[in-house]
Amino acid sequence: MNTRAPQSMLEPAGPMGERFLEVYAGFHWVLLTVYALVGVAALTAVFRSVRARRRSVEPADAPTLRLDPRSERRMAITVGSAVALTTVVIFGLLIAGIRLGYAFESLESERGSTVKVVGHQWWWEVHHEGATPGDTVITANEIHFPIGVTTRLRLVAQDVIHSFWLPALGGKRDLIPGLENELVLRADREGVFRGQCAEFCGLQHAHMAFVAVAEPRADYDAWLAAQRRPAAAPTTPEQLRGREVFLEGPCVLCHTIRGTAARGTAGPDLTHFASRRSIGAGIFPNEPGYLAGWITDSHSMKPGNHMPPVPLAGADLNALIAYLGSLR
Numbered sequence: 321m322n323t324r325a326p327q328s329m330l331e332p333a334g335p336m337g338e339r340f341l342e343v344y345a346g347f348h349w350v351l352l353t354v355y356a357l358v359g360v361a362a363l364t365a366v367f368r369s370v371r372a373r374r375r376s377v378e379p380a381d382a383p384t385l386r387l388d389p390r391s392e393r394r395m396a397i398t399v400g401s402a403v404a405l406t407t408v409v410i411f412g413l414l415i416a417g418i419r420l421g422y423a424f425e426s427l428e429s430e431r432g433s434t435v436k437v438v439g440h441q442w443w444w445e446v447h448h449e450g451a452t453p454g455d456t457v458i459t460a461n462e463i464h465f466p467i468g469v470t471t472r473l474r475l476v477a478q479d480v481i482h483s484f485w486l487p488a489l490g491g492k493r494d495l496i497p498g499l500e501n502e503l504v505l506r507a508d509r510e511g512v513f514r515g516q517c518a519e520f521c522g523l524q525h526a527h528m529a530f531v532a533v534a535e536p537r538a539d540y541d542a543w544l545a546a547q548r549r550p551a552a553a554p555t556t557p558e559q560l561r562g563r564e565v566f567l568e569g570p571c572v573l574c575h576t577i578r579g580t581a582a583r584g585t586a587g588p589d590l591t592h593f594a595s596r597r598s599i600g601a602g603i604f605p606n607e608p609g610y611l612a613g614w615i616t617d618s619h620s621m622k623p624g625n626h627m628p629p630v631p632l633a634g635a636d637l638n639a640l641i642a643y644l645g646s647l648r
């Protein structure tokens with residue numbers, strides 16, 4: 321993980337992120353200047369009125385309703401130029417925003433790989449699509465980007481509206497049930513970047529994160545090839561027992577492990593679960609202790625999530641964890 325700024329648009333890693341940062345920086349300086357000017361104008365007005373009031377203690381100095389044509393003209397010019405300047409500034413910012421939209425479209429014309437992202441309450445199902453359905457790799461809460469190649473994201477939702485937000489690459493777009501949205505992103509440097517659901521989607525909305533792994537083409541291809549393989553077969557008696565526990569338990573109703581009879585789709589695909597960095601949509605490290613807690617009672621770790629608690633005997637739990645840990 322990019323530890324200094326795991327989830328920041330201020331350190332972009334791709335062309336869209338850079339474009340966003342430019343526009344953001346432009347807005348920032350323009351608005352800061354406007355803020356300073358308005359502040360100076362407001363303070364000047366206050367000081368002037370205080371001074372005027374101090375001077376006009378005598379009733380003879382009471383304000384009259386007679387207009388002074390010279391100061392009236394001066395004021396008209398000041399107000400007129402302020403209105404003109406405001407219009408210019410607003411149109412300038414508008415044009416910068418529209419140009420950003422066009423930049424997105426020019427990136428969309430290059431086509432690299434396609435990734436389908438399905439938003440669930442409260443995790444991300446990720447399909448790295450292959451030339452044939454058999455080549456498609458299904459994983460969870462982790463998206464891989466080959467460096468320098470555009471990736472087209474097809475964004476859909478399973479239940480409610482979610483929003484895909486990956487600030488380092490400049491992307492943010494809603495996932496809407498019944499509608500497919502598209503976002504084209506490119507990473508230009510290596511790194512692991514954090515993303516997050518950005519549209520309130522229920523109790524665990526804030527715990528619906530994912531990582532984007534940007535890596536050189538060769539690493540990406542090696543990762544894809546490894547993910548395409550069916551699950552590793554158990555190599556120790558404990559792992560073997562763990563597989564039995566998994567296949568005999570309720571786990572198979574909701575999880576798929578390719579190469580076994582487990583075909584559930586309500587939860588994340590676990591075929592290569594041990595290759596993932598986190599559990600519970602980016603919120604806990606993928607380590608045996610957290611995993612034991614998760615299986616026994618995920619609701620103490622992520623209240624309200626859609627995996628039921630599964631009480632297991634200690635030996636069975638250890639075997640299950642050994643098995644899941646072997647699914648590289």
Ligand SMILES: [Cu+2]
Nearest residue numbers: 482517521528
């Ligand atoms: Cu969400």
